[in-house]
Amino acid sequence: MANREALRELQTRLASRLQAARSEGVSASWLAVKVGEFNCLFPLSQSGEIFPLAHIQRVPYARPWFMGVINLRGALYGVVDLASFMGDGATRLRGEQSLAESSVITFNAALELNCALLVDGLAGLRKRDAFSDAVAPPEGSPAYFGNRFTDLNGEHWQEINLQSLSQLPEFLSISA
Numbered sequence: 001m002a003n004r005e006a007l008r009e010l011q012t013r014l015a016s017r018l019q020a021a022r023s024e025g026v027s028a029s030w031l032a033v034k035v036g037e038f039n040c041l042f043p044l045s046q047s048g049e050i051f052p053l054a055h056i057q058r059v060p061y062a063r064p065w066f067m068g069v070i071n072l073r074g075a076l077y078g079v080v081d082l083a084s085f086m087g088d089g090a091t092r093l094r095g096e097q098s099l100a101e102s103s104v105i106t107f108n109a110a111l112e113l114n115c116a117l118l119v120d121g122l123a124g125l126r127k128r129d130a131f132s133d134a135v136a137p138p139e140g141s142p143a144y145f146g147n148r149f150t151d152l153n154g155e156h157w158q159e160i161n162l163q164s165l166s167q168l169p170e171f172l173s174i175s176a
Helices: 002-023 096-100 161-165
Strands: 029-035 038-043 048-053 066-072 075-081 103-107 115-119 120-127 131-135 145-151 156-160
Touching: 029 115, 066 103, 066 115, 075 103, 103 145
Parallel strands: 038 156, 075 115
Antiparallel strands: 029 038, 029 120, 048 103, 066 075, 103 115, 131 145, 145 156
8 A cells, every 4th residue: 555655656746847847848968977088978868877887797809998798787788988989098097996986877778779888987967057158069070979068167078979979880890
């Protein structure tokens, strides 16, 4: 009986939050992360779950930025060191200490890609009003780069279009 009441209360809260979101209008929202030397924004609609980094099983003959596979909720996900993929110098040598502080973020299930991106830190959620201006990516930027934003503190944030990234042949080709 108590379970039914709790479920009914949860459904009521969710319905009221959905109604409030519809009436207020939905603004673009991102998950802000640190990726090597980059400040990145992942669109929430393209991001999946966040997990602490667990044991990665290395895969032989893979590109240096492909770290291996990890078990998340009983499913295998490939793990990509996004900083190395983006060209943040050579493949970074990571100690156990720095890996322990890292997280992995999966792609949204709608993108149908069992992949997780290794990030160095989480910086919270951001809305459009957290930024003073936005500029289009410079010519020659990777196809998955979205707008570049400047926050109110003057820091630059690069939007990463995870859907575009998930369709790039070079991202999908992990063999060395």
